[in-house]
Amino acid sequence: MSDRPAQGLRERKKAKTRALIQKEALRLFREQGYSATTVEQIAEAAEVAPSTVFRYFAAKEDLVFSDQLPPFAEALSAAPADLSPIRAVRVALREVTAAQTAEELAESVEREKLMFTVPELWAASLANVSGALRSMQEILARRAGRDLSDPEIRNITGAITGVIFAVWFDWTKDSEMDGAAEIDKALAHLEEGLRM
Structure with missing residues (x-):
C-alpha cells in the first residue's frame, strides 16, 4: 500500500487533462513539426481552450518537458548506501525505466x-x-557524506551526465535503439574506468 495520499477527483481530472494536452502536443509536433504547430491547434486536438493549455503549461516549450526527475531522485536516494555513485545511478535508472509503460x-x-x-x-x-545535474550532485554528495562543492562529486556527476548525454544523442537518431540498455552499458563502461 502506498504512503502517498489518494488524489481527489479534481486532482485526478487535472492530471488527466494535463496529460492529454501534452500527448496531443507531442503527436502534433511529430506530425507537423514543432515550429509549425500552434497552441490553438494543440487546444483543439485536446478539446480544451487555448487558455486551458496555458493554465497547465506557461509556454509552448513546456509542453515538451516532463518532470521525470522526482522518480529518479527518489530511486537514487533510496539505492543501497554501499553502492558506488555510478552503480547507484544505474540501479535508479533501471528502477525508473522498469516502472514506465512502453507508451511512456x-x-x-x-x-x-x-x-x-x-x-x-x-x-x-x-x-x-x-x-x-544539480539534483544528482546533491544526492551523490549526501550519499557519500561529502560537501556539494567537493571536486570529486562534481567530476563523477559530470562523467555520469556526459555518458548519458552521449547515448541520448545517438538514441534520438536511432529510435530502434534500446536506449535504456545502451545507457546502462555505457555507465558500466564508465564504472570499469572507461578501458578500451
Whole structure:
C-alpha cells in the first residue's frame, strides 16, 4: 500500500487533462513539426481552450518537458548506501525505466528527440538539464557524506551526465535503439574506468 495520499477527483481530472494536452502536443509536433504547430491547434486536438493549455503549461516549450526527475531522485536516494555513485545511478535508472509503460518510454524518447533537435527547445531545456545535474550532485554528495562543492562529486556527476548525454544523442537518431540498455552499458563502461 502506498504512503502517498489518494488524489481527489479534481486532482485526478487535472492530471488527466494535463496529460492529454501534452500527448496531443507531442503527436502534433511529430506530425507537423514543432515550429509549425500552434497552441490553438494543440487546444483543439485536446478539446480544451487555448487558455486551458496555458493554465497547465506557461509556454509552448513546456509542453515538451516532463518532470521525470522526482522518480529518479527518489530511486537514487533510496539505492543501497554501499553502492558506488555510478552503480547507484544505474540501479535508479533501471528502477525508473522498469516502472514506465512502453507508451511512456516512447513519449520520453520523443521528448528527448525534440529537445536535442529543435534549437529553441535546446535553449529552454538548459535550465532543466542544469537542475537535474544539480539534483544528482546533491544526492551523490549526501550519499557519500561529502560537501556539494567537493571536486570529486562534481567530476563523477559530470562523467555520469556526459555518458548519458552521449547515448541520448545517438538514441534520438536511432529510435530502434534500446536506449535504456545502451545507457546502462555505457555507465558500466564508465564504472570499469572507461578501458578500451
